[in-house]
Amino acid sequence: MRLIAENLGGERGGETVFSGIGFALEKGEALVVTGPNGAGKSTLLRVIAGLLPAAEGSVRVEAGGEAFPTVTSASHYLGHINAMKTALSVTENLGFWRAFQGEPAQGVEEALETVGLGGLGHLPFGYLSTGQRRRASIAKLLVSHRPVWLLDEPTAGLDKASEERFAGLMRGHLEDGGIVVAATHLPLGLEGAKTLRMGMAG
Amino acid sequence: MLALFLRDIRLSIRAGGGALVGVIFFLAVIATIPFGVGPDLNLLSRIGPAILWIAALLACLLGLDRLFQADREDGSLDLLVLNSDRQMLALTVLTKCLAHWTGSVLPLVIAAPLLGLFMNMEPLGIGATALTLLIGTPAITFIGAAGAAVAVALPRGGLLISVLVLPLTIPVLIFGVSASYGAVADPAPFLPPFLILAALTLFLAVIGPLAAALALRHGTD
Numbered sequence: 001m002r003l004i005a006e007n008l009g010g011e012r013g014g015e016t017v018f019s020g021i022g023f024a025l026e027k028g029e030a031l032v033v034t035g036p037n038g039a040g041k042s043t044l045l046r047v048i049a050g051l052l053p054a055a056e057g058s059v060r061v062e063a064g065g066e067a068f069p070t071v072t073s074a075s076h077y078l079g080h081i082n083a084m085k086t087a088l089s090v091t092e093n094l095g096f097w098r099a100f101q102g103e104p105a106q107g108v109e110e111a112l113e114t115v116g117l118g119g120l121g122h123l124p125f126g127y128l129s130t131g132q133r134r135r136a137s138i139a140k141l142l143v144s145h146r147p148v149w150l151l152d153e154p155t156a157g158l159d160k161a162s163e164e165r166f167a168g169l170m171r172g173h174l175e176d177g178g179i180v181v182a183a184t185h186l187p188l189g190l191e192g193a194k195t196l197r198m199g200m201a202g
Numbered sequence: 203m204l205a206l207f208l209r210d211i212r213l214s215i216r217a218g219g220g221a222l223v224g225v226i227f228f229l230a231v232i233a234t235i236p237f238g239v240g241p242d243l244n245l246l247s248r249i250g251p252a253i254l255w256i257a258a259l260l261a262c263l264l265g266l267d268r269l270f271q272a273d274r275e276d277g278s279l280d281l282l283v284l285n286s287d288r289q290m291l292a293l294t295v296l297t298k299c300l301a302h303w304t305g306s307v308l309p310l311v312i313a314a315p316l317l318g319l320f321m322n323m324e325p326l327g328i329g330a331t332a333l334t335l336l337i338g339t340p341a342i343t344f345i346g347a348a349g350a351a352v353a354v355a356l357p358r359g360g361l362l363i364s365v366l367v368l369p370l371t372i373p374v375l376i377f378g379v380s381a382s383y384g385a386v387a388d389p390a391p392f393l394p395p396f397l398i399l400a401a402l403t404l405f406l407a408v409i410g411p412l413a414a415a416l417a418l419r420h421g422t423d
Binding site: 046049050051052069070072073075077079080081082083084085086087088092095096097099100101102 | 280
């Protein structure tokens with residue numbers, strides 16, 4: 001499958017944030033989006049995900065097959081907020097997303113083990129620390145299958161060991177033929193990833 | 203869908219869910235009316251169905267602002283919208299409405315017969331009012347969902363939702379109360395207003411979620 005963006009432009013509140021962004025990612029390829037604050041990294045990810053309309057240009061997937069005809073249906077979106085309910089336990093949260101999003105992949109316990117939160121599933125999400133919340137949110141990527149991962153500052157709040165574990169997860173996803181688009185300031189530890197610097201043209 | 207329904211029910215009964223806020227408001231309104239109106243039992247029983255309906259309507263509106271706002275604040279709403287290629291967004295909204303109704307409004311309907319006693323209503327009138335509330339209140343939730351979706355991005359949108367939604371709920375109130383009266387007062391009919399009430403609920407069960415889904419899709423930023 002391929003993820004293709006052509007001449008993509010985005011705006012916020014009627015003001016153009018970026019324009020003329022284009023890239024094509026084959027399966028197994030990653031794109032790291034960097035740039036200063038306010039350059040439009042998050043907006044770009046939201047436009048790709050289909051949460052914001054593109055001001056110009058288009059983004060599409062090719063050869064996604066029956067299950068993933070559109071970018072929206074093929075994508076996991078990990079935003080800067082975690083999309084988990086503080087009143088529910090970690091297991092309940094993940095179990096809900098697993099059932100709701102369809103295409104179930106790993107089991108909840110297995111995903112929690114993978115992100116290093118094994119045995120903490122019974123705790124309310126609100127009791128976790130910032131880094132643990134982020135890891136639980138990353139586990140959300142694992143419980144249902146999507147070929148494209150759109151990650152907005154995925155490693156914010158993670159410690160060194162968790163960052164490396166997450167880099168391993170992304171590499172595993174790429175080896176399985178996935179696509180990763182990540183907006184970040186921090187090095188993600190992805191060798192051979194394409195980079196897109198935003199905010200240079202002004 | 204079932205997963206979403208169960209999650210929202212769970213959230214409404216857990217700490218901070220606010221399922222009981224509506225019931226307590228309902229109780230407070232009905233309990234104070236006899237003190238305000240005075241000890242005229244005939245008057246109380248005459249205005250009883252109307253008071254129960256008005257109090258239930260206001261209590262329904264009370265929790266509506268959190269319907270989508272809570273999901274928006276923690277980012278869940280983005281993922282609900284993103285899943286719309288697999289699951290029609292209107293269906294997701296409908297599920298959320300049904301869960302909200304079960305969690306926050308059904309307790310009102312269950313409490314209504316007890317509070318009817320406060321208003322010196324006769325058993326038949328109490329039964330009829332509870333039945334009309336059971337059939338009519340989902341309509342209020344469905345209209346409210348459209349209002350909540352429009353105001354989702356506004357902090358303190360609760361008042362705005364009430365103002366937006368209240369005029370649209372008036373038909374539901376009118377037919378609900380007239381069916382309740384129809385059951386006890388002799389010349390007035392029960393069935394025609396009751397059937398119109400049921401029709402309103404079915405009609406709004408389609409229009410409300412569709413409008414809300416449209417508003418949510420264009421409201422993401």
